[in-house]
Amino acid sequence: MRGSFEKHGNIGVIRINNPPVNAIGATVRAALVDGVKALNADPELQAAVLICEGRTFMAGADITEFGKPMASPNLPEVLDVMEASGKPIVAAIHGTALGGGLETALTCHYRVAVASAKVGLPEVKLGLLPGAGGTQRLPRLVGPATALEVILSGDPVPAKAAAAAGVIDRVIEGDLLAGAITFAQEVVAKGSAMPLVGARTIDLASLPADFFTTARAGLAKAKRNLFAHQQIVDLVEAAVTKPFAEGIALERKAFMACMMHPQSAALRHVFFAERTAAKVAGVDDSVQPREVKTVGIIGAGTMGGGIAMNFLNAGIPVTLVEVKQDALDRGVGVIRRNYEATAAKGKLTTEQVEQRMDLLKPTLEFTDLAHADLIIEAVFETMAIKKDVFTRLDAIAKPGAILATNTSYLSIDDIAAVTARPQDVVGTHFFSPANVMKLLEIVRGAKTAPDVLATVMGLSRRISKVGVVCGNRDGFIGNRLLGAYGYQANRCVLEGATPEQVDAVIRKFGLPMGPIQMWDLAGLDIGYRSRQDREPGSFDERVTRTSDRLVEAGRFGQKTNGGYYDYLPGDRTPRSSALTASIIEQVSVECGITRRAFTEEEILERCMLALMNEGCEVLREGVAARASDIDVVYLYGYGFPAYRGGPMHWAENEVGLPKALERLRHYAAESGDHWLQVSPLLEKLVAEGKSFKDLR
Ligand code: T1G
Numbered sequence: 102m103r104g105s106f107e108k109h110g111n112i113g114v115i116r117i118n119n120p121p122v123n124a125i126g127a128t129v130r131a132a133l134v135d136g137v138k139a140l141n142a143d144p145e146l147q148a149a150v151l152i153c154e155g156r157t158f159m160a161g162a163d164i165t166e167f168g169k170p171m172a173s174p175n176l177p178e179v180l181d182v183m184e185a186s187g188k189p190i191v192a193a194i195h196g197t198a199l200g201g202g203l204e205t206a207l208t209c210h211y212r213v214a215v216a217s218a219k220v221g222l223p224e225v226k227l228g229l230l231p232g233a234g235g236t237q238r239l240p241r242l243v244g245p246a247t248a249l250e251v252i253l254s255g256d257p258v259p260a261k262a263a264a265a266a267g268v269i270d271r272v273i274e275g276d277l278l279a280g281a282i283t284f285a286q287e288v289v290a291k292g293s294a295m296p297l298v299g300a301r302t303i304d305l306a307s308l309p310a311d312f313f314t315t316a317r318a319g320l321a322k323a324k325r326n327l328f329a330h331q332q333i334v335d336l337v338e339a340a341v342t343k344p345f346a347e348g349i350a351l352e353r354k355a356f357m358a359c360m361m362h363p364q365s366a367a368l369r370h371v372f373f374a375e376r377t378a379a380k381v382a383g384v385d386d387s388v389q390p391r392e393v394k395t396v397g398i399i400g401a402g403t404m405g406g407g408i409a410m411n412f413l414n415a416g417i418p419v420t421l422v423e424v425k426q427d428a429l430d431r432g433v434g435v436i437r438r439n440y441e442a443t444a445a446k447g448k449l450t451t452e453q454v455e456q457r458m459d460l461l462k463p464t465l466e467f468t469d470l471a472h473a474d475l476i477i478e479a480v481f482e483t484m485a486i487k488k489d490v491f492t493r494l495d496a497i498a499k500p501g502a503i504l505a506t507n508t509s510y511l512s513i514d515d516i517a518a519v520t521a522r523p524q525d526v527v528g529t530h531f532f533s534p535a536n537v538m539k540l541l542e543i544v545r546g547a548k549t550a551p552d553v554l555a556t557v558m559g560l561s562r563r564i565s566k567v568g569v570v571c572g573n574r575d576g577f578i579g580n581r582l583l584g585a586y587g588y589q590a591n592r593c594v595l596e597g598a599t600p601e602q603v604d605a606v607i608r609k610f611g612l613p614m615g616p617i618q619m620w621d622l623a624g625l626d627i628g629y630r631s632r633q634d635r636e637p638g639s640f641d642e643r644v645t646r647t648s649d650r651l652v653e654a655g656r657f658g659q660k661t662n663g664g665y666y667d668y669l670p671g672d673r674t675p676r677s678s679a680l681t682a683s684i685i686e687q688v689s690v691e692c693g694i695t696r697r698a699f700t701e702e703e704i705l706e707r708c709m710l711a712l713m714n715e716g717c718e719v720l721r722e723g724v725a726a727r728a729s730d731i732d733v734v735y736l737y738g739y740g741f742p743a744y745r746g747g748p749m750h751w752a753e754n755e756v757g758l759p760k761a762l763e764r765l766r767h768y769a770a771e772s773g774d775h776w777l778q779v780s781p782l783l784e785k786l787v788a789e790g791k792s793f794k795d796l797r
Pocket of ligand 1: 121122124125160161162163164165176197199200201202204223224227229230231232233235373376377
């Protein structure tokens with residue numbers, strides 16, 4: 102029984118207890134119904150308080166039940182029982198009252214909360230919409246404009262703001278239960294009415310006549326491709342224009358349509374994938390993380406500066422080391438300007454900017470790192486420099502300090518081998534801009550100790566990153582897959598597609614930009630330099646020949662106002678380049694390739710299926726522990742659209758592995774060479790009729 106009922110004089114207490122977040126599963130729904138029945142059955146009781154055990158009020162419907170046959174009663178049916186109660190019910194909120202949790206509270210006659218509580222309807226983040234009356238009750242309480250904003254953002258609202266908006270009737274100082282019981286007794290003593298939110302009318306006076314049209318137009322731009330958002334506008338409009346019961350019926354229908362939509366399945370996958378990624382083999386709760394009170398960073402360049410900001414934002418002091426004063430001053434200057442820019446947008450106060458800058462200690466003294474609990478190296482990406490830095494670090498860092506490298510490709514084991522403490526060495530691969538991108542690839546070396554992984558995983562949450570542990574192979578997870586994706590994009594261009602066509606297909610699919618635009622942003626010279634160090638024959642030189650020619654023509658990308666595309670000074674809009682088009686034509690001729698027309702479908706399949714195929718290889722090699730980890734990497738590191746669930750989820754659920762395999766075999770055969778190899782793991786999964794989930 103996920104609930105209990107007790108009496109406090111003339112006030113009953115319905116207590117829900119379903120750790121960790123009181124998710125409203127079948128047993129909680131039963132407990133709610135039993136509680137209301139107990140209240141109404143006991144003549145001594147005049148009202149009840151609904152409260153939850155543990156760290157939070159009900160944080161929504163139990164998402165693990167979705168997609169499965171739902172045990173009765175469902176939540177709307179439970180809420181009908183609550184609304185029919187003959188005695189008032191006061192919801193007492195702490196933690197986060199979210200989704201069905203808030204909808205339950207909106208069905209109660211009154212709501213009280215502690216000041217630290219938050220309320221919200223985050224269903225849209227799961228590709229859903231409030232399906233238990235939220236779209237009809239909230240507009241009646243706070244007005245359609247505020248309700249639409251809250252439901253479309255899905256973000257939680259602090260208790261005080263919710264009280265100001267009329268959602269919370271009283272903010273309780275001190276003990277919540279005692280405060281709620283007092284409130285309930287006041288209601289009884291006053292013989293107050295039992296206001297039902299659903300019975301309220303909506304004041305339309307302040308609502309512009311074109312409010313909903315404007316909202317729809319805005320979403321068509323900002324949330325193109327997204328299914329649930331438009332439904333939500335329709336339902337809030339129904340709350341304004343239709344009787345409550347009709348609105349509720351429309352909500353139910355729209356909710357089921359969202360539940361059946363692949364976008365919701367994808368976003369629910371992402372919800373659990375993100376939490377599962379935090380579970381690392383060999384690192385369970387018995388592994389004690391090390392304490393990290395101070396951090397050292399070597400290199401004040403773009404990455405070093407961005408990495409430093411993450412720790413300063415979390416209130417952790419940072420010692421930032423550089424070799425030259427001007428480089429140090431430049432790095433500190435960039436950090437300050439970034440903060441001042443954020444403050445100018447009203448997202449930080451001047452005081453908060455100074456607080457962060459006060460935690461930063463710039464220095465030219467390498468030995469100033471001797472006290473740091475964690476030291477992250479963000480210097481130039483060559484092995485020789487990395488090994489030199491780690492040799493010096495090994496000499497000065499205190500015992501037990503974690504030595505991390507921000508390398509995006511190089512072997513952690515080779516770097517660790519120059520130290521006497523390889524167990525303390527780990528990869529912490531941040532993504533540029535490091536103070537913005539949420540992904541942190543945590544690279545496990547052969548000797549990296551479990552408590553080092555536990556520490557860095559815990560720290561990634563403290564600095565608001567999503568940490569994913571991966572194995573130590575060239576390119577780890579993200580860049581390894583990017584190589585395969587990029588190869589196919591280049592190959593399509595070599596065979597006849599244009600950069601514009603490839604980028605347009607990928608943008609239409611939902612990524613913020615296509616691969617070729619991305620290379621122009623990152624700088625073509627970076628790839629060019631790394632290819633100079635690679636063994637001839639270790640990569641297909643034909644597909645990078647155009648990029649090499651562009652670099653040799655001084656076209657590095659946006660930073661030189663010209664790469665694959667042309668750019669006007671200060672303008673990041675890519676413009677077609679006749680020079681690039683002629684180089685592409687020339688290279689195809691040199692490679693003996695007759696250029697041909699490309700369909701959108703072929704471009705998409707080749708790029709996205711190559712991504713998944715390489716994903717199968719990192720799974721097969723154990724570089725990634727789960728397919729869902731790869732999805733998390735691509736969502737938070739490479740802008741893959743969350744409503745598609747990630748490259749592995751998309752391939753399995755929107756394409757189907759058998760079709761994906763058939764298409765990959767087709768492209769591999771058609772290529773007439775060995776650069777696209779179908780993953781044996783994919784072959785095996787399809788042959789055995791298995792899915793990525795079966796790999797766990
Ligand atoms: N259902 C099932 N499990 C849940 C859950 C939920 N709603 N919320 C959290 N969990 C699990 C989670 O997987 C993890 O498990 C553990 O609880 C701790 O979570 C009809 C249809 C509440 C802010 O979208 O946003 O109501 O990994 O690590 O960081 O309209 O969890 O330990 O095994 O995230 O402290 C709407 C989802 C549902 C809220 C706490 N509600 N949850 O964050 O802990 S749809 C939501 C959260 C709905 C109605 C509709 C967060 C949190 P494990 P955690 P946290």
